Amino acid sequence: MGRGRYVEAATYEGSEKVSGVVVGPEDLEIHIVASYPLPRPIPEIAESIRERVAPRAGGRRTRVVVEDLEVGEDERL
Amino acid sequence: MSVFNRIVMTLVFAGLFVLGVYTIVYSFDLFGRSLSSLPISDFSSGLQDFVTRVEDGNLAAVTIITLVLMAILGLIWFIAELRPSTPRRVRMGNGTYVTRSVVEEEISTVAEQVPDVLGSSVDVKARRSPGAQVNLEARVRRGEDLETIRSGLRTTVQEHLSEKGLPVSKLNVKLVEADPRQTKTRVQ
Numbered sequence: 001m002g003r004g005r006y007v008e009a010a011t012y013e014g015s016e017k018v019s020g021v022v023v024g025p026e027d028l029e030i031h032i033v034a035s036y037p038l039p040r041p042i043p044e045i046a047e048s049i050r051e052r053v054a055p056r057a058g059g060r061r062t063r064v065v066v067e068d069l070e071v072g073e074d075e076r077l
Numbered sequence: 078m079s080v081f082n083r084i085v086m087t088l089v090f091a092g093l094f095v096l097g098v099y100t101i102v103y104s105f106d107l108f109g110r111s112l113s114s115l116p117i118s119d120f121s122s123g124l125q126d127f128v129t130r131v132e133d134g135n136l137a138a139v140t141i142i143t144l145v146l147m148a149i150l151g152l153i154w155f156i157a158e159l160r161p162s163t164p165r166r167v168r169m170g171n172g173t174y175v176t177r178s179v180v181e182e183e184i185s186t187v188a189e190q191v192p193d194v195l196g197s198s199v200d201v202k203a204r205r206s207p208g209a210q211v212n213l214e215a216r217v218r219r220g221e222d223l224e225t226i227r228s229g230l231r232t233t234v235q236e237h238l239s240e241k242g243l244p245v246s247k248l249n250v251k252l253v254e255a256d257p258r259q260t261k262t263r264v265q
Binding site: 005020038040041042043044046047050054061062063064065066067068 | 168169171172173174175176178179182183240241242243244251
């Protein structure tokens, strides 16, 4: 999960913090970090996450934000 | 624009607050101060004179120009305020976004893998419609065939972005001839 670049992307509930998910009254934002090698193009990955999460978002407008692309250890060589 | 507006509105409200305090103090004769003691007779007579000249159409050319400029400035400010702000993230599809830094890093990485490119700088602007506007500046050696490099660089970047699915609506490629001793890479 992504943690936000300038403002922390997280939701606080009680004493618990969930990083990478920002739940608002009408919006839901999911911040992700995709990792190489990518199995599919980035929009397809983001869309599949959105499709899975949207039905459970309680009617909130769901947005998926790709925050970073991570290079795996073997990719660095 | 919003930051500028906030500063202006903060100053306006601060000024109104101070004026309000003075008005209350002087209106209710508090702390030994009263409206009749205010030295505003010169100001009020000057204002009255100005309004009279406006009504008579008897204004100096400099005053007319100043008023017209103020009106134009106000109109420009109003139009700028109506324009929606530029989005921070690049829209890919319905409800899916990618940060500008991701697009920048991808383009920079692939551009610097192209032979003849010694270094690059990328500026990505998000738009309200899907796709980003990309300004790519690549540094090459002096005396190279710029058109061939530009065409190859453009094709390589477009193919790579297409493969990754990163949408670009406009790609501007600018080549700058540079001294290899001052670039990120000396030899490709």
